[in-house]
Amino acid sequence: MTRWKLALAAGALVMGAPFMAQARDVSFVHDKGFWSEAFQQVDKAAAEEAGVTIVESPYATTEQYKAFIQASIAGGELPDLFTWWTGATFNEIVDSGAVAPLDDVWDELVSSGEFDPSAADFFKVDGKIYAIPLLTARWVMIYNKDKFAEAGITGEPKTWEELMADADKLKAAGITPFNATVHEGWRGFVWFQELMLRTDPEALAGLHDGSVPYDSEPVRNVFKLWTDMYAKGYFTDPRSNEEIEDFARGNAGMYLMGEWVVGSLAANGLATDKLGAFIVPNVDASLPSSVIVEAGPIMVSAASVDDPDVQKAVKFWASSAGANAWAKASGNYTGNLKGEAPNPIISKISEDIAAAHSESVLRWWEAVPPDLQGELVAEFNRFMLDPTMETAEDVMSRMQALNEEYWADR
Amino acid sequence: MTREEQDEALLARIGADRIALRDRRRQRRDFGVALLFMAPALVMVVGLLLAPVLCNVYFSFTSWRKFSGLDEFAGFENYTRMFGNPFFGEALGNTAIWVVASIVLPIAIGLGLAVFLRGVRFSDTFKNIIFIPRILAPTAVGVLWFYVYAPEGLLNRALSLVSGRPVEIGWLYQDATVTPAIITTFVWQTVGLVMVLILIGLAAIPKDPIEAAQIDGATKWQVFRHVVLPLLTPTLLVVTILSVLAGFTVFDLLWVMGAAYPGQRSLSLAVYMYFEAFQKGSWAYGSAVAVVIGLVVLCVTWVQALLQTRVDRMVR
Secondary structure (H helix, E strand, O other): OHHHHHHHHHHHHHHHHHHHHOOOOOEEEOOOOHHHHHHHHHHHHOOOOOOEEEEEEEEEOHHHHHHHHHHHHOOOOOEEEEOOOOOHHHHHHHHHHOEEOOOHHHHHHHHHHOOHHHHHHHHHEEOOOOOOOEEEEEEEEEEEEHHHHHHOOOOOOOOOOHHHHHHHHHHHHOEEEEEEHHHHHHOOHHHHHHHHEEEEEEEEHHHHHHHOOOOOHHHHHHHHHHHHHOOOOOOOOOOOOOOOHHHHHOEEEEEEEEOHHHHHHHHOOOOOHHHEEOOOOOOOOOOOEEEEEEEEEEEEEEEOOOOOOHHHHHHHHHHHHHHHHHHHHHOOOOOOOOOOOOOOOHHHHHHHHHHHEEEEEEEEHHHHHHHHHHHHHHHHHHHHHHHHHHHHHHHHHHHHHHHHHHOOOO | OOHHHHHHHHHHHOOOOHHHHHHHHHHHHHHHHHHHHHHHHHHHHHHHHHHHHHHHHHHHHOOOOOEEOOOOOOHHHHHHHHHHHHHHHHHHHHHHHHHHHHHHHHHHHHHHHHHHOOOOHHHHHHHHHHHHHOOOOHHHHHHHHHHHHOOOHHHHHHHHHHOOOOOOOOOOHHHHHHHHHHHHHHHHHHHHHHHHHHHHHHHHHHHHHHHHHOOOOOOOHHHHHHHHHHHHHHHHHHHHHHHHHHHHHHOOOHHOOOOOOOOOOHHOHHHHHHHHHHHEEEEEHOOOOHHHHHHHHHHHHHHHHHHHHHHHHHOO
């Protein structure tokens, strides 16, 4: 080819470049820096399998991240994909009009058998679905098989009485039954919600919408039960600042936490094959089976949802290939029925849920109004640091004062 | 022709109006050049300081929460709500404790160390060791001391050794101990800088009045009390201003070390502001708290500046 022809071809390429279809980077922003490498693994899989470039950007703290998203919405510059939370805060962001409904994506996922329609329940607002799942974690009792064996416990408890009997056996063997702390300030709700669900699930739902006061009898009963368990020495020191590490070191027999903790325990030296898990039995045996679920959503900007690359990225994340890449990299489960469970604990809990037809209940953290979240959980922490009925009464009255103030003008 | 008209005619004859015009032009050109040189600094001050402050004041009069309300004027609603909120009162009280502690403790200890280390063997080594915490990031210091104060941390272990019985105090979990514990960490970190500033101040004191006092038979304490301390007052005032600002704005340590303390949000006004704005998304309310913090700091530093002027006059 002569020099002038080459120059012409190059010129034509330069001139024509703006009119050619350009693949673009799809931005994906989150506040989960601890999974940054895992996200990058998924990005790599997306590039290889779906031909789309996803670029993840972590934010160091949740507060900064929330501020960034809120400012982005105000400025009309929302990232293509971003993680968020379910519950009341989910409704708020949908109300802003900045996020896109994903019903079309879900229709495909359900018809291909990858998801059960109920998996979208936590992402629905006024009948429309606004997210795909980042993770679906059930909050169950994880136990240390070696500690159970040491205490002579042979099977998993099926009733509350059996659970308490196992706690006594562990105590008798010199093992603290339950690992629970106020570490990082957010963990106070874990046992409260579980005990509420196991004694009075209707009252628990009422706490979330303000129809049941925090100083009502169902709440008092839970604090009595909780106080009694503390008095019996069932819980570890709540002031430890190494909750996960402590359990990995064998400080307790059982640990009430989301399934994602299995990966963290393995990273701290407690191998998954040393662990078992079960759904906490109801205190009131007449209640239906239920399990607390933490559903992490990925949301999509309304401004970029129609972009073909964004569509590819969303579909990859929701697909079984995306679920497998994510499970392999992070140990998390999206709930994709054709995806592989990241570990045997998750498979086992899925089987238990299917067998018992357990109803999914949204985690307290997401269910409670976001404005009350921090203040109420601080009160639970206060109780855990001084677990007496005297403190419980004070905690209940302070929580109710906050609750009343919040719901008064709504 | 009046007197003034005569003067003007005279000035016109000698060309004074042209000279004045040239002077004015030169002044204008000089001002333009000066403005050009000042431009980077002006842009920085206006863009990074004044504009955000003005924006913040504006936000405090709106209803901005999370995703909306920035365009809704709320008048003094945020301020009324703030002064009626018990958590704000608690935070204000704790901030007052912080300010007093951050003035008294670092200055008292820094002054003591500075006086003690003057003329001591290996004083430079001691000074360096005492100054090292100042170069650490407050967040790192917070994490470090979090472990010192942990129930099974260094402090409790030391107390157990001394007392001969197990000590498991939750220093960062109890109302009575959380603020003193974090203040101790703050003093540990800031005392080095205070000591260095006082050492500079001490080095600048002329020797003559000290020698004169010694010849007159003054004791060491009398020399310190009546000669050194008055001459050191300007330095102490500068240190006080820095300490007050640090006391008002301390955040990192409280955020890291108080993370599991149930009353964290009211540990100081800065934490309270962050909690309201960033955790709850009450941007307008958080801005109002920031305005109050700014006004209080402004008043305190203004009083200190007045005092400094008076002291400067006294010293001269």
